Amino acid sequence: MLVSDFMTRNFVRLQPEDSVRSAFAKFLQYRLDIGCVLHADDLLDGIVTKYNLYRMLVNGCSLEEPIGPAMIRDVVTVPQHIPMQQARDILITSQVAHAVVLDQRQKVVGIMAKADLIQAFLMESERLNNQVTALIEHLEDAVVAIDNQHKIITYNSAAERLFQQRPEHVLGGPVETLLPQIGEDITSALQNRFPLDAKKIFLPTAIALATYAPVTFRQQVIGAIAVLKDLTAYEKVAKELETTKKLERTLESALEIAYDGIAIIGEEGRITMVNDALLELYQIKRHDLLDRVAEDKLPELGLSETLRTDQERTSDIQEIKGRKCLITRTPIIRDGKRVGAIAKVMFRQLDHLKDLFLRLEDLENELTYYRSEYIRASTQGTALDYIITRNPVMESLKKQTYLAAQSFSTILITGESGTGKELFAQAVHEISGRPGKFVKVNCAAIPSELLESEFFGYADGAFTGAKKGGKPGKFELADGGTLFLDEIGDMPLSLQAKLLRVLQERSFERVGDVHTRHVNVRIVAATNKRLEELIEQGKFREDLYYRINVIHLTVPPLCERLEDLPVLCDHLVRKLNRILDKEVIGVRPAALELMRNYRWPGNVRELENVLERAMNLESSNWIEAHHLPQNLLSVNTGNPPASFLPLDRFRALPANAANKRDIIAAAEKDLILRVLQECGGNRTHAAKHLGISRSTLYQKMRMYHITEKSLFQAE
Structure with missing residues (x-):
């Protein structure tokens, strides 16, 4: 605060020859009690006060006499560029109520009075108070x-x-x-x-x-x-950390009781876990292996190669410390990225092949358990894990969603109907950790005349039939949480303007109320329409579009990620089994191939409806091609699926096949046997060629009594 910011610039200018009458007139005009007597070049000659002029009149002087005898030449002055605190000290030290303000050329530019000082310090006090209030509030x-x-x-x-x-x-x-x-x-x-x-x-x-x-x-x-x-978030992290430590201890215990040797590496290729069986085989101490490069310490296991290649699982026989060993390697994959690898070394009684094949399936299941437990112990799951996909575009979208959830910015999710936009909105809310609720509003399902009261609530007596005491709206219910505006493209223009105001000011009034309410709400909007076209048609506000389109996520339709069909079918069949109390095993390859040739305009929602229809209308344990609705079958040519082998590759069907079901079962068994033989017994590759999941392949092998022996010699 400088003197120049608060001084009185419109001051009384006088000359020594001015009369007392004219001086009083100027005092009245400027409403001041002091005037500056100046030379022609605005240099200060002295000052005259009302008090001095009053004394002249009391002493018998007339109003026409000059003011010269009343002039005071010993005047307190202050420079205009010094701080107000310094000017205050000068006035206090000089014991005067006024000071003349001079510029660098010693010309008079204003008057500094006590009132100016008081105004300056009041403004400074108010500024400091506002700063402290804003600091505390934020x-x-x-x-x-x-x-x-x-x-x-x-x-x-x-x-x-x-x-x-x-x-x-x-x-x-x-x-x-x-x-x-x-x-x-x-x-x-x-x-x-x-x-x-x-x-x-x-x-x-x-x-x-x-x-x-x-x-x-x-x-x-x-x-x-x-x-x-x-501390709520910190307490939650502490509990999750403790859970992770318990899982790690459980995993370590499980590794120690494993019959075979096991080694685990991280994505940098360093050894993170080994069990006693492996230490026994290599005759080495644990501390000599942990955190060491696996390629240097355990080169025979080939774990580093598993990280670098795209193979899901490899097996071979190696000689370690003079003993024949069967080594199986499996990568640990998280969000489509390889974050480690596991090696299982079978070296005990390897010559007894019969026992080995009998135990092989159990050991593979055990290894799968170790891998999943390791992932759970080393990484923290999110709500996005419930969005099932193998599609790289969807995996990238899940990563974008995770990053977007960390901010407070508004998110717009677009995509066709049935693609799962609400799932992504729920994932954003859960990952953000906001303490409030996830509140959904379907802008297309609420009548336009009720939308405003649904969004903002209403006050007591706002209209006939209003609930006594009023009712909170969706914004109040979502305070501290997330408000999901589904089908925002169908929102009336009149409400769009009010929504824009709330997004800008974070405040609103209930219908029929004058009290302003402030909320802290994260907005996530979704639509299956092109908002840019609606803007051109005048049906959607351009300013609202730019307000909600801060982070844009686009969910691809099902027809663009057909590789997700097998895993989606498995997941939905398990879900519908619980709801419908059914025991359907899965979808036959022929039916799955027909699904791949369909456009799926209703996306995942339509897929679930097709599966639910088939499970309700048929009593079979499998969903066959003829269980599918006619509209899906009509888009296919009727040719056998490309994944089927030529008919001349099948063995003769059993002569005693009594009906169509027995013929199909025999053909499917023979197909599975042929594919397993071509894949060398690798069930992961076989399941991929058949277009089904590994768990479904295991179920079919058990149903048709396909054993390890039969993989090498067909019955």
């Missing part, structure tokens, strides 16, 4: 302050979220009654005039760490303050 920690009467005088938005009470309900009230969780400790800090050690307190919806201190002014205690840090 702190992540909750702040509560009380005065000497134990009345609450400060209560920021973080405290509102923590205590779940509105400011208007607590400000000015007694802290012991309104906030009993901290009332005793904050009053203790006030009365004892000493800070208290940090203490953990338990609130209905959170856990916080509170510190208390007295507030002093001029060596007098005028109140106390409490600062509370929300």
